[in-house]
Amino acid sequence: MLMPVDVRRKLSLRFLVSIGLLIGSGNSCRRLSDALLSNERKGMTAQVQEPLNIGVLISGSGSNLQSLIDHIDEGTLSAKISLVVSSRPDAYGIERAKKAGIPVLVMNREAYADTSAANQRIADALKDAGAEYVVMAGYMRMVTAEILDAFPDRVVNLHPALLPSFKGAHAIEDAYNFGVKVTGVTVHFANADYDKGPIIAQQPVEVLEGEPIEALEQRIHSAEHELYPHVIQLLAEGRVSVCPETRKVNISN
């Protein structure tokens, strides 16, 4: 039976979430309680929970930033974006942030001449803003120890392919040119190993017969706009933890 693409997308997201919940309940990580990333949020009920304070890092269009803003406005994401950091002064995402009344730290090429100084400046600004998590949304600069150590296991990234396949900056094109039949979207914790941090969630996107890459790109971005707010909401609810022994991410129910 043929189903409209958006219906299939919704069903596959629900399927992934329920798989996550099943895996979560049968978790075998012995040190799970030590590994809870959001211990202080655990146990808070949705009603009394403070919105999760996040800083968002961007470099371009900022459509994923917009999706987070929209989900917050609609009440489906319990978060507050306290700071947007743009690595480029010409990123359209800056306009989106300003329109939503979010403070923006705008960096430029010169500011990144010293990578560790740039990362320290960003880490300080995020701390000053009270960020609990750092959310990378199309950020095209290196995130180094200055940020990673200031936010241990609290930096998340979005990648437009099913990791560990097609790492790097041209993931959609690389997967398309390879001829894969299914690609998708990955949300993972960022660490010093680029695109290799523990995977929190993935959503498959089927490559349709004969479809141009532009159409696939659009469907991948739609999947991102759905999956990323969903994962940030899981973080806000304190339901995401990493097992230090296996690196596997557990989503509790």
Ligand code: GRF
């Ligand atoms: C997204 O496809 C993301 O996966 C990748 O960069 C793109 C950013 O898009 N890392 P936008 O700036 O959020 O529109």
